[in-house]
Amino acid sequence: MEAFVQSVNGFGGGVAAKPSSCSRRAPLRMARVREDVEDKNPLDRVGDFVGAFQRLLGVGRQVDDSLLYLGEEGSEPLFEEQPPVVLVVGATGEVGRVIVRKLLLRGYQVRVLVRNLFTETLDLLGTGCSYVMGDITDPYALMEAVSGVDKVVCSVKARSESEVREVELDGLKKLVRAFHDVRHADYGRTEATKVTLFKFNREKDFRRWRSPGGSEEDDELVRKPARVDFRMNVRNNAVFTGQVFDTYTGHAELICDLKKLNMRGFSGLVVRCLGDGKQYRMVFRTGPGDKNGVIYEAEFATVSGKWSTIRLPLVSFKPRSLSGSSVPRELEELDRSDVRQIKIEYRKPLSNPERDPGFFSLTLDYMKAYRTQNEADFVLVSCSKVTEAVNHRKQGREEDIGEDTAMKYMGEESLRNSGISYCIVRSGQFTDQTGGRKALVLEQNTELGDKHISKSDLAEVCVSALQDPRARNVTFDAYEAQYAPTALSPSKDIGSMLEGLKPNS
Template identity: 30%
Template sequence: MSAATATAISPSTSLRNSLNSYPNWMKWSSPCQRTTFFVPRAAASPDTGKGNKKRKPKVKKPSSPTPVTTTTESMSEEEQPQPQQQQQQQVSLSLDDVNPVGLGRKSRQIFDDVWRKFSGLGQISRTTRADDREALDALLIREGPMCEFAIPGAQNTTVLVVGATSRIGRIVVRKLMLRGYTVKALVRNADQDVLDMLPRSVEIVIGDVGDPSSLQAAVEGCNKIIYCATARSTITGDLYRVDHQGVSNLTKALQDYNNKLAQLRAGKSSKSKLLITKFKSEDSLHGWEVRQGTYFQDVIASKYDGGMDAKFEYTETGQAVFSGYVFTRGGYVELSKKLSLPLGSTLDRYEGLVLSVGGNGRSYVVILEAGPSADTTQSKLYFARINTKIGFCRVRVPFSSFRPVKPDDPPLDPFLVHTLTIRFEPRRQRPVEGSAGMKQDPRSFKLILEYIKALPTGQETDFILVSCTGLGVEPNRREQVLKAKRAGEDSLRRSGLGYTIIRPGPLMEEPGGQRALIFDQGNRISQGISCADVADICVKALHDSTARNKSFDVCHEYVAEQGRELYELVAHLPDKANNYLTPALSVLEKNT
């Protein structure tokens, strides 16, 4: 402090020479004589004397004429001179501004307040006051010190959080905002209680996952979706609407939006599928060849030859139908065509096929022939079995699921694929009931073809679905809950979008990052997991290539049960300083 400041405090020259013991003046009024004293109050000093003993502050006696000014007034306190009070307030403010003890205390108070807000992000069970929410919202959207939490590419990514007011959704929203994402929240109604649960900077969209028309505005401008919604009850209709139909409606809405963007870019979007063939007219059937054969060439097979027949035609209803029957032992019929891709397009830039088909629920074998186009004798065959449902469905066939017919052949190289074949064989057919409740003959089939497309290779996931393992659900309701959850997962896999399906154990209200996590695909987990850890996995999976097209269970670390010690369950400790998700998911099977 300068000498001028010391002079303003007291005219005493002894006080100017003592820089470590500036007196702080306080006002005291005598209740009897209305006498006002200005008594010097010693300031706290960290200095210590010899023997580590604290120096006692010096207090001047009131009788001393130098530091004390005594004024006897007969007027009331309201009639005291105002300039003198203002001068004393200014003196007090100037002392607080330069007092190192006070400055340190204020800085620690500000830092503790900031740290309390951040540490409470994962603790949603704590009751949040209105002023705390406003301060937290301002802190989350402010740049500067928060840059260490930002993720590259987050500023150009808009994430739609479905179920933003759920136990996991509330944490997901705040984690996304902390990392710089643009967040949209889909809610059913705009009640004040719902709005208070979300930060003010979140764009709220009113809609219902069971109503497809209300989802178009929700996906507008969104790049990715995190689905955290759960049914409010275990009623079958509520489960079907949220867990199954809701997922299906959102995948279709996101696909329609991506297709709209692709049309604006003249089909040059990286998410555009490659159309291999579309059966929209009778001319689209040209080039497809119907063939038949048998796996056995012995005399016994000829004795049990019941005949087989198949045809591929364009019906009056505008459908391309491949139908027939196979009564021969070891026989099969197939539909084959040599591919003719657009100029400059090759299948090595795609990760699989998607078929939009309908029929009576038979299983088929998709065969790809790969090799030099000039010499088909060197071609190799690769197959993958697909299952259809009664009615129409979309079937996803990744290239990684194709296996060579001859075990010694190398893995499939999509760049060399030149022929596509769809084969029906009576063996390994599941029993399917007809419309009248009677079982159909597994040797007959009917396949309606709409289109065949190639799925683009993506580096990141498009849709993150938070499902469940069934643990923690009432035993009498577990089957119907899991049935609805699995139906929603299947609709997401068949959609063609890049997906990540997370099945956490029973959710717990506790801070995240405190215990190691176990990722598994064998339905073997038995422990719970905190909501904050599940939310952190959702956020990290947005830009992790190893999370694309994978389904997995996750829970807290535990000791394997008796008889399951042979299974290796690797635990990964969540830490913001490292990406634990990549090594955890790199060993898991894809397209599951």
């Protein structure tokens, strides 16, 4: 590998930066065009100075750890916090434009770094995003561009061979450094944040839940509805208890109906409970899912007679069609921004259910939503030629890999060594085909040959990697298979393919 990285004169090491962590609670600032900075109100400048001094002392703005309610008393819980802000560098490129569109459609706040604010640039990206003028070689523009953003997607590409080192290596290093430094200055070393959804010892939270006395689903299939009791015990904990009688289709439910719960930007649930050693299910119903009869489920095990803290990542919630039909592709992923119902469910075990008397008891203390840095904060679009060059070097095949490929590899290394959580997507050659026409393949360290991927599918992979913990610190190749998905050989969802990849590869 030494011969590989030394194939270009003047190779410098990666960014020597320490890992940082980021509290997502900090207020997000809108991007401004650099020429407008001088127009800032002097009082705002004083406020910025005080805020920076507070952050230096570790006395930043605190946010109450309770659920935020909007509107009238008893209205539905909603998070006031804004969706994640994503900076796209290379936004006017072939893939960058598609990434911007997909991010906007999914509700992200999008910021773009552009060289100019000419009409053709604004027409290219539209009015849905905010703009910072500058380029990847300008450290001052980069500092402004990354200020207040949560994540970065970089799909930048040099416009000529003479710019390869300046843009794809030196420019990428400057971007990584700016993102690292601004995040550390703004957020410090705050660990993962949590927001309390329900404290079951609080009367108002307890009353939000109901037990319908059996199940709201498949009642016509259940010969004898379950007996369900939901009450507060003497220690002010909520107890979900009862008995399921029907052997195969009976189940008991504890339901909380919501108008619209926005969990975008959160990674999962934490449930503190005292169990009976049995399996339970957490079920989400969403607005889009309800229209198509699709729910999202995740199982969790309890320990008999012992309090446990259960973590349920949102990516572990799997879709299920209530009609038994296949789930539409657009509904395979949980819509975190539109949760309409949370349900805790008990069913008899699949193994020998006839031997189980159906008794259950689950004591609940609290339920929280958490946000961690388990996800990639920086997604880099690279090239599959890098994989081929790395494999050839491992095989002892000495050949000229080309300056472009060497610069991309060294840019990857600078990101890997930065301490920022990352995802590096090495793409096949771009095509203009419609996305989803062919099955996608995500693999590592394979001999690719002549592989292709549509710009739409590549953008989909990049956007999916932003909020999937399985994409954290992973490098992989993305390309399309030679066949179209069929009923016998369907296309795997991106999350399932990420599951099989090894981190830090």
